[in-house]
Amino acid sequence: MRRPIVIGNWKMNGDYAANRELLSGLVEQWTGVHQAEVAVCPPFVYLAQAAELLENTNIGFGSQDISKQASGAYTGEVSGPMLSDVGCRYALVGHSERREYHGETSQLVAEKFQAALDNGLIPVLCVGESLEDREAGKTFDVVGAQLLAVIEHCGLAGVAKGIIAYEPIWAIGTGKTATPEMAQDVHSYIREVMGPEGDSVRILYGGSVKPDSAEGLFGQKDIDGALVGGASLNADDFVAICRAAE
Ligand code: PEP
Secondary structure, three states, rough: OOOOOEEOOOOOOOOHHHHHHHHHHHHOOOOOOOOEEEEEOOOOOHHHHHHHHOOOEEEEEEEEEOOOOOOOOOOOOOOHEEEEEHOEEEEEOOOOHHHHHHHOOHHHHHHHHHHHHHHOOEEEEEEEEEEHHOOOOHHHHHHHHHHHHHHHHHHHHHHHHHEEEEOOOHHHOOOOOHHHHHHHHHHHHHHHHHHHHHOOOOEEEEOOOHHHHHHHOOOOOOOOOOEEEHHHHOOHHHHHHHOOOO
16 A cells, blocks of 8 residues: 655745745645645755744655765755754655756766665655657656666665656646656556566656646556645645645
């Protein structure tokens, strides 16, 4: 039985006042016992604020990235021990915006995945194809290669300790969502690549998920929740997506 999970990726958005309003809206609307696990990933500088406002709630938080190094002369980096120290439960790794704008290779992503595991964090591995890849019929090749790089470095059992997020690049922030069937095909392929661990690993869909598209996606048997960007900045929309996951 895989517990559904919805994670909000705030990207580079927010400030103290806006975060306070958003988090208090979430806390108010997400009380009691829930089947779905819920978390948000604010920018690094606001993790301590999230720790304070989410204390004793059933909403977790995580980082949007993690250094592969544990400490030392790595200006601008934030390490796994620091993220654990501030109370993070999750760390996103390999988001397409990091691969594209910061030149992150699959090898580096694999090392970051391991760094998260080494520090008791749950890594959320983002994989996904570009529009060009999809149109060339290379979706499985691209997603498979991104996943295999991490399997080779961390082992199947290591990857299974994390969460995988299938995020087609052409659907991120564009308003174009993959159809539930398109997403299901790739999720099912990911389970196949995960072999014996395929049944237990949680696989999220990400890419313009909104309250009205969430239900159809979550109705697919291999979709265990969502990684949500834009819609996670609005408490009502995010909570509606979380409810759809239950
Ligand atoms: C994301 O950044 O992971 C994402 C899925 O963004 P959006 O929901 O805005 O497409």
